[in-house]
Amino acid sequence: MESNCTDILFARQPIFDGNNKLYGYELLYRNLHPDAAIFEDGNKASSELLINYCGGILNDEEAPYVKVFINLTRRLLLSDFFLPVHPSRLVVEIVEDTFIDKLLLDRIKQLRQKGFQFALDDYAFDNSFDELLPLLDYIKIDLMITDKDELKSQMQRLEHDVLVNLEQRPSFLAEKVETQAIHEFCRDIGFELFQGYFLEKPQLVYGKKISNSSEIALQIVAQLQDPEITIDALSHSISRDTNLSYQILKIINSPLCRLPRKVNSLKEAVVFLGLNQIKKWSMAMVLAGNSGSSTELFRILLTRARACEIFAENKGYENPDSFFTVGLFSAIDAVMMADKKWLIEKLDLAEDINRAILKEEGKKGEVLKYVMALEMGNWEMSQKMSDEDNIELFSAHEHAINWANQLCKMI
Secondary structure, eight states: OOOTTOEEEEEEEEEEEEOOEEEEEEOOOSEEEEEETSSOOOHHHHHHHHHHHSSSSSSSTOOOOOEEEEEEEHHHHHHTTTSOOOTHHHHHHOTTTTOOOOHHHHHHHHHHHHHOOEETOOOOOOOTTTGGGGOOOOEEETTSSOHHHHHHHHHHHHHHHHHGGSSSOOHHHHHHOOOOHHHHHHHHHHEEEEEEETOOOEEEEEEOOOOHHHHHHHHHHHHOOOOOHHHHHHHHHTTTTTHHHHHHHHHSSTTOOOOOOOOOOOHHHHHHOHHHHHHHHHHHHHHHHHOOOHHHHHHHHHHHHHHHHHHHHHTTSOOOOHHHHHGGGGHHHHHHOOHHHHHHHTOOOOHHHHHHHHHHOHHHHHHHHHHHHHTTOOOOHHSSHHHHHHHHHHHHHHHHHHHHHHHHTTO
16 A cells, blocks of 8 residues: 555454454544544534445555444434445444434334344443344443443343344443453353453554545446346436436437436436436446546547447457546546545456456457557557557547537536
8 A cells, every 4th residue: 555545544443252353343433533533423423434434545455354333323224324334244333322213213123134233332231222233243241331230230131021022132342341350250250252441452454545425426437347137227326426416417418318308307318328328427427427537538539449449349349438437547546636546446347348447458458458558549459450450449549539528518
């Protein structure tokens, strides 16, 4: 990772099992102060924490694959915001002041079916959480706010009255374990997991932040790569970005498309123009709308992408639209202001497209190389091509320039 990745993304505190083996990490929000979570809006803090975890470029890519515990507010629990995180990795912590009702319980049941696990944070043996207990995988108890003299009897009472009747018994996790004596005491009375300064303090994780809008952009672009995507799924994906939806409809109803009638919905647009055409424009405009780069850079990339595609079409190559993707993403690092290899991995493209973009290898990489050489006036490269291919390349580039100029007027 490049040395300029110096943003504080979050802090994480290890969680250990009874044998002091690493079990997982709790992710902790850090922004204004490296040693404390200072925030006024829990939804914003949780959202930013998830964005930094899912979308940040971490400096510690060697971190072990373990469980990740994250506090989520009720509002975020009831939304789909955090679902990009793989269920097998995430433990959702429900904070102690969360309002528990049927709506939330049904949502938790739904998410459990998808594979998500849940923990109740700072549990104080309050019976207001009794309906929630059967849905929990972990119960976290803060030793700083719990009466240690009563802790053993409270745990035994909970075990006898509630947990013994459950199909799945949640694990007890001790928080704020500050001394060896407290650690041994907790282990003796039934705790299975441990977290606290005695074991290890929270560690700051540094990296490069990716903005909220850019992270959503990458998610949309990644979904657009799915060759099996349906019209409904594509329309839904585009509709997540209001500005993108507007621009798509604006372009479709412009003279550029020459449609027989006005189109009023994204679904209609996809039906009229086809999946591949809409996917191309969407990718271009998502990146254009979520970047601080100049319009001129997009004009170059759109020209490059379209030239690669036209050349592939004229040569009869398979899937010419994938050549468009190669051209469009060839400078994605300049567009998104982040490491190219990391960005391409986030998009989960086909391996031949990855090799073409990152190493200019394969047939797609070769076409990209020829188009870029023409852009830069590298005539030595053109001498390696046949006269016929040179004519095809110049023609493709000329048509691509006109197409990109028209499109840029509307982006």
